[in-house]
Amino acid sequence: MKSLFRITAACFLLGVASCNYLDVVPNDTATLDHAFSNRSVMEKFMRTCYSHLPDPTNPWWYPAYFTSRDEFDYRNESRAAVMPAAMIARGLQNANAPYQDYWSGANGGKALYVALRDCNIFLENAHVPRDIDELERTRWIAEVTFLKAYYHFFLMQLYGPIVLVKENLPVSTSPEDAKVYREPIDVCVDYIVELLDQAAAGLPETLLDPTTERGRITKVTALGIKAKVLAWAASPLFNGNPDYAGWVDNRGIQLIPSTYDPSKWERAAAAIKDAIDLAEASGHRLYTFNKLAGGAQTFAMNDTLEQLMTIRKSITEDFERNSGVLWATQEQFASGKGSPGLAVLGHMLLSMHPVLYSTDQPILLNYMSASWHMAELYYSKNGVPIDEDKNYDYANRFGLRRAEPIDRHESYIATGEVTVKLHFDREPRFYASLGIDRGYFELASTTNNGGASFSPVNRSRSNEVGPGNGLASYTPKKIIPFESSGSRGISGQGYTHYAYQFPLLRLADLYLLYAEALNEVKAAPDEEVYHWIDLIRENAGLDGVVESWQNAAFNPTAPSNKNDMRRIIQKERLIELSFEGQRFWDIRRWKIADQYWTLPPMSWTTNTVITEDFYVPMVTAPARQMTFRDYLWPLREYDLRVNTNLEQTYGW
Numbered sequence: 001m002k003s004l005f006r007i008t009a010a011c012f013l014l015g016v017a018s019c020n021y022l023d024v025v026p027n028d029t030a031t032l033d034h035a036f037s038n039r040s041v042m043e044k045f046m047r048t049c050y051s052h053l054p055d056p057t058n059p060w061w062y063p064a065y066f067t068s069r070d071e072f073d074y075r076n077e078s079r080a081a082v083m084p085a086a087m088i089a090r091g092l093q094n095a096n097a098p099y100q101d102y103w104s105g106a107n108g109g110k111a112l113y114v115a116l117r118d119c120n121i122f123l124e125n126a127h128v129p130r131d132i133d134e135l136e137r138t139r140w141i142a143e144v145t146f147l148k149a150y151y152h153f154f155l156m157q158l159y160g161p162i163v164l165v166k167e168n169l170p171v172s173t174s175p176e177d178a179k180v181y182r183e184p185i186d187v188c189v190d191y192i193v194e195l196l197d198q199a200a201a202g203l204p205e206t207l208l209d210p211t212t213e214r215g216r217i218t219k220v221t222a223l224g225i226k227a228k229v230l231a232w233a234a235s236p237l238f239n240g241n242p243d244y245a246g247w248v249d250n251r252g253i254q255l256i257p258s259t260y261d262p263s264k265w266e267r268a269a270a271a272i273k274d275a276i277d278l279a280e281a282s283g284h285r286l287y288t289f290n291k292l293a294g295g296a297q298t299f300a301m302n303d304t305l306e307q308l309m310t311i312r313k314s315i316t317e318d319f320e321r322n323s324g325v326l327w328a329t330q331e332q333f334a335s336g337k338g339s340p341g342l343a344v345l346g347h348m349l350l351s352m353h354p355v356l357y358s359t360d361q362p363i364l365l366n367y368m369s370a371s372w373h374m375a376e377l378y379y380s381k382n383g384v385p386i387d388e389d390k391n392y393d394y395a396n397r398f399g400l401r402r403a404e405p406i407d408r409h410e411s412y413i414a415t416g417e418v419t420v421k422l423h424f425d426r427e428p429r430f431y432a433s434l435g436i437d438r439g440y441f442e443l444a445s446t447t448n449n450g451g452a453s454f455s456p457v458n459r460s461r462s463n464e465v466g467p468g469n470g471l472a473s474y475t476p477k478k479i480i481p482f483e484s485s486g487s488r489g490i491s492g493q494g495y496t497h498y499a500y501q502f503p504l505l506r507l508a509d510l511y512l513l514y515a516e517a518l519n520e521v522k523a524a525p526d527e528e529v530y531h532w533i534d535l536i537r538e539n540a541g542l543d544g545v546v547e548s549w550q551n552a553a554f555n556p557t558a559p560s561n562k563n564d565m566r567r568i569i570q571k572e573r574l575i576e577l578s579f580e581g582q583r584f585w586d587i588r589r590w591k592i593a594d595q596y597w598t599l600p601p602m603s604w605t606t607n608t609v610i611t612e613d614f615y616v617p618m619v620t621a622p623a624r625q626m627t628f629r630d631y632l633w634p635l636r637e638y639d640l641r642v643n644t645n646l647e648q649t650y651g652w
Contacts (some may be wrong), residue, residue: 023109032121036128042140045122049144050215050330052115054102054154056581057502058331059087059368061096061108063100063158064584066368068624070596071370071583075473075603077621084108091624094280095279095634095652102158103638112151116165119148124168142202146217146225149195152188153229157585159649160238161185161247162254181249185256189233196226205282210320210553214501215330220282223275224326230271231513234264234520235589243628247650255647262520269517276510279326285312286539287324304411307541308442309482315479315580316500324508328501351535370434370474370579372602372617375422378430378575383537384549385571386426390554398615403438412602413439420604420615435475437604444483472603472614476579483590498638507574511535516569525565530545533569537578545572553604588631597626627651 025515036042054319065072066085074080084099085105093099097107105111122144126137133268154163160360169178183191207213233240240260242648247255289309301309376397380389387394401421404411412431415420419438435441483498515532519525534544542548545568550556558564573586589595600623603614640646 146199230268382552
């Protein structure tokens with residue numbers, strides 16, 4: 001019972017209202033002593049610690065998707081109006097009742113301080129059960145230690161300086177001593193790294209049984225997240241940010257340093273390389289699709305389509321066959337339309353599916369989509385940005401063009417179809433990642449003999465475009481498995497979703513992160529920097545960065561300049577990791593959100609069946625206004641009244 005008292009005190013002073021330890025112990029358990037009486041209930045408590053992981057497949061509650069409208073967008077304003085993410089995207093975040101409040105667990109956010117409390121309960125009692133193998137106990141302790149680090153890291157990414165919950169407060173703690181502080185960002189980073197190092201020592205390098213242990217933590221996972229923590233610490237948001245020079249608590253401690261420290265990038269680079277080395281030694285490689293391997297031998301594809309599948313299935317491939325994924329969600333998501341148990345990812349993909357709904361049910365049609373702006377992100381076929389390619393007609397990209405056999409676009413756009421020039425002469429990741437008007441959307445279908453066949457499906461028709469239905473934009477094809485299928489119209493409507501685990505960490509992420517760190521460490525980029533980004537480009541069907549810029553760019557020497565190379569690496573990350581829930585975090589740590597979050601939501605022109613009128617960009621909602629304060633989430637004003645030692649996030 002003493003544990004209960006100190007937990008309650010800690011939650012009160014953190015401002016966490018929904019704190020009840022009975023929420024997290026097994027149903028047949030009345031006390032903490034019983035919760036750790038044997039291996040079985042201890043395992044249930046460990047799974048409770050896992051259950052707090054923020055869900056990256058929930059588009060409205062997870063911060064990385066719809067809190068801005070530059071990567072994903074929503075096309076049904078009334079459906080989105082009540083969603084916390086949409087409120088943030090409209091610039092309505094506030095300190096009275098913050099949206100997606102992961103500090104206290106309100107308005108679409110999980111209470112991660114409750115998660116930390118549960119992790120501490122587990123770690124304080126993991127020694128109690130006697131019917132557990134010591135190696136297994138060591139592994140479970142390491143897993144929960146990782147989770148404790150990860151929950152701190154997630155909070156740090158949203159709030160910057162945070163309260164560190166190293167242990168639950170003892171019942172003897174005085175009210176004044178229990179008024180905890182947000183710690184300086186460097187102290188937070190060091191503590192999280194310390195936890196990750198502790199966790200790594202007790203974790204297996206790979207999953208012992210990938211089939212039954214999906215989503216559990218390995219040493220590779222721990223080192224990969226450590227690499228990302230240190231990359232955050234070295235990045236402009238937290239490393240020499242003058243915007244936070246006045247953020248000082250009542251102890252006189254500055255919470256984010258104003259002076260840039262280049263050694264932080266050296267520390268990050270070393271950690272990233274350690275993670276890469278262990279991942280590769282454990283058998284991880286960049287994913288490459290093989291139509292003759294695994295379960296895909298029945299699909300007939302040419303080389304172009306195989307390249308598209310390498311890009312798409314680097315996300316949607318079965319976990320056991322995807323060598324490029326270092327950590328993924330525990331659950332698989334597969335549910336049909338109308339099912340009471342419709343999984344969140346299934347709902348997300350269903351609502352983005354390009355062929356499921358037609359205008360006889362316009363309210364459901366494609367109400368989530370890729371942002372219109374994403375069509376301009378990807379490179380030209382020459383591997384450079386379209387506005388930097390001397391061979392790309394950027395000024396006339398919104399003009400019309402008919403696909404002819406000579407164009408060699410037969411795997412991307414049907415011959416004879418007319419679409420905007422923006423859709424021609426782009427890199428493979430453009431066609432693999434986006435469903436475009438008049439383009440093919442590769443989906444699986446069933447043949448008469450029961451085998452699977454490869455079935456390109458034309459995405460949309462301009463005469464189906466209507467107000468608010470979303471077909472005037474793009475579909476994030478990359479995250480929709482090509483093995484899924486759908487049908488149009490009321491009579492034949494149906495959806496079969498192919499189950500997969502959503503990646504939380506990919507090897508490609510670490511390769512690009514290492515290129516970024518090396519570029520910051522070195523006086524000028526060199527072959528070592530190019531090597532890691534070129535591995536990604538080669539896997540995407542592109543030439544190396546130096547060769548591409550020399551052959552096609554207005555500024556052929558850009559990769560030799562440190563600042564230009566930084567921008568190249570950033571763009572490569574935005575492209576390679578698009579629609580994976582990574583962009584939101586990157587543009588914040590780079591402190592460049594003002595370049596993207598202020599873009600007005602756009603689409604092609606709706607309410608027309610005339611091709612020339614359809615392909616005219618139109619603004620669909622006001623642009624968001626933002627300031628430096630929008631980089632970090634505010635605390636509830638109530639929390640500050642409860643604990644007067646908590647400093648409000650600067651600017652709020």
